[in-house]
Amino acid sequence: MSYYNSKPSGAPQSAEALAGELNKCVELQETMKAVNAYWRKAGTCVGAPGITEAQAKRLDEKIATTRYSWEKQPFSTYDLTNNNSKIKSLESKVKEAGKGFEGWEFHGGRAEANTEINRLQLFFDERPGEKQRAVLKANGFKWAPSQDAWQRQLTDNAIYSAGRIDFIEPSDGRSVRDHQPKAPARDDGAR
Structure with missing residues (x-):
């Protein structure tokens, strides 16, 4: 035991x-x-x-x-x-x-928060260009052939990194961060 x-x-x-x-x-x-x-x-x-x-x-x-x-x-x-x-x-x-984190649609693909494997995954309709791949790599995303997606560990930092990538901005006009759950309000009096 x-x-x-x-x-x-x-x-x-x-x-x-x-x-x-x-x-x-x-x-x-x-x-x-x-x-x-x-x-x-x-x-x-x-x-x-x-x-x-x-x-x-x-x-x-x-x-x-x-x-x-x-x-x-x-x-x-x-x-x-x-x-x-x-x-x-x-x-x-x-x-x-x-x-939970939420995914979003962007021009040319979609982002999904796969909580089962704890990954933020980016699915593109077409293969991203060389410059886009360089930007994805610079922001911590790696190509996962088994998932057919660009992905990185699902954390707040992954969301912030995704928010800095202009070509995966949500198509509904909201920011990447707006698609995520809000952090609990912080009590400044308690330490």
């Missing part, structure tokens, strides 16, 4: 991946609480819900061999607290990911 995800917290994830990780953490929290409650009643982890017999024996051994009197339970308070903090963080990330 893995207690923590090994993926770096700064690595971008899609909304679906974040929701999956959140579900795993919530299930883990419930399992840890249930195992602790079972241990308080039975004095052993063997037979506890949500864990295998081998895991239960390892937890019993851990409790028996610990030298700290305050850790006399299968999952310590800090395990529960740390996992609960991770749940709160993931809930906030899922909420943010739900706002």
